[in-house]
Amino acid sequence: MSANPVLVEVTRGEMVESRHRGAVAVVDADGQTAAGIGDITRLIYPRSALKPLQALHLIESGASAAYQLGDREIALACASHNGQEQHVSAVVHWLERLGLDESALECGTHSPRRSFDREALLRQGKKPGPAHNNCSGKHSGFLTAALHGGHATEAYIARDHPVQQAVLALIGEMAGSSLREAPGGIDGCGIPVAGMTLEHLAVAFSRFVTGDGLAPTRASAARQVYEAMTNEPFLVAGTDRWCTNAIQAGCGAFIVKTGAEGVYCGAVPEAGIGVALKIDDGAHRASECAMGAVLSEISCLKAFFTNPPIELIRTPVKNVAGKTVGEIRPAAAFQQMITDVPG
């Protein structure tokens, strides 16, 4: 297997200390690869970067309308959230509306992402529950779809549950490549994952914003998901999170969504562009930096992201005492990408 190029460098003092390799696919409104770095035909797991596509089923099935979900719930269905009080209470209220509580969630429990929120819970003598899981909004969406479809809510995460079957079929349709024979596994939150290429993933995100080849209900669902994410960016991630800060900085011009193990996806409606990238080693710090470079440096995109905040592209490395001792920055591969692409 050939090595992908270095996408992100981590410096310390006078040299580069660590290097992150990876691949990036940028697909245009015609479904063609507008730009690419590395091997975009290798199978990867999209992980949580798929959430905006998974949320389409919640809407096009009619479940969302039946339960009168709004931007807040749809944004949470797309979220890998911090488990801050606002995220958790919104999920709990949503579940109440379904006649359920957080014990119906099968995503498992983990502590909130930020020490501030973990310590606040502890001071209140509370323990985290499944609603604190960063995927609790997506799972509430699955439960909503299961109820609306008349399916069991138990074992809604199983691969053979009608909701998971519908979602997997939908993703294959969006990507133009069935996932039926794809290698599979189990995600961090228990749902099935299927291997896809970055190219197909970027195609899906391009069609997500162009609506090309989508049934009217699906195209409409995609617009609704897009608007929910841009209207409620805090609910998509939270305080000090790259997704939230980037969507806010984009002022509606694009969405981005992180996934575990170094995945990032994005979509830019005015350009008709879908983006999918994966850092080979799975590093989150590098996937953020790489997505910042894609949005701000690639010629077919940078018109849509004017004055990008530098902290979305270059992050200082600080030592324990708070002194800046290095930097996480895009590598030269992105410069190459720009020159390769027609302006």
Next chain:
Amino acid sequence: MSANPVLVEVTRGEMVESRHRGAVAVVDADGQTAAGIGDITRLIYPRSALKPLQALHLIESGASAAYQLGDREIALACASHNGQEQHVSAVVHWLERLGLDESALECGTHSPRRSFDREALLRQGKKPGPAHNNCSGKHSGFLTAALHGGHATEAYIARDHPVQQAVLALIGEMAGSSLREAPGGIDGCGIPVAGMTLEHLAVAFSRFVTGDGLAPTRASAARQVYEAMTNEPFLVAGTDRWCTNAIQAGCGAFIVKTGAEGVYCGAVPEAGIGVALKIDDGAHRASECAMGAVLSEISCLKAFFTNPPIELIRTPVKNVAGKTVGEIRPAAAFQQMITDVPG
């Protein structure tokens, strides 16, 4: 820059999800490269993997004897510890012996590594201090050497402080390559770092256990550091830590020491072998796995590590609900390494 081989794979379900590249240098008692993977002549920062070498100055300067330090303090000087109660109280007592308190430490403050210890502090209404910093033992060693040498204890972390100058000179001597012209930076705990090759780093760890070419006081200091680490492996890291578990499993046959950004070093006295490895992307999960593979699979070493616990080499990937969904495992590069090396 050519790509190093994949050393470690992270699987999920039916495929490899993430890949970690890197390089490994294994140097024998003659100072020759006994085995190698990837580019071992590229400069890296050894970070905390250097601590056993940095501790030599504490002993050979006479500071350790003057303050009657024992295995516990020497092990802590080599530690990247968890900040558990045992680590912190031992450091605080050591500083008291110097007539100092933790405010003399210039390493900065961070919370204990484990949530258990963070929550215990919070429940007691306490805040972490500099003694909780994983490097507080090393810094206590620097303070001991500064006092014994009649130097200022303020700014003992500065590159031009006599203790840092002595330590940098010592490391260059051990490696057989001066660090005077090496590219430099600042470590996470504030002390100077200097770029070294993996080859030179492995040479230093080989000489650490063979004593070859070392002055008698330095060779004796190295034996003392080695014994402290193998006698007090808990103080070198702590509960659920790879360094501690591996040193315990080795029953005195080797030491290992982790460093930030994917570095691991090790030394095997009976084989006269020094090991140094770096994961290119800086991932800790991969450096542990790679060191496990080096110790258990390389023909010139595996005789010294009989019945290695499988969890030191292959680690399950679990999802939030606790289900095993994948594995962190050595890649084929290590098999290649074995066949390349005379038995």
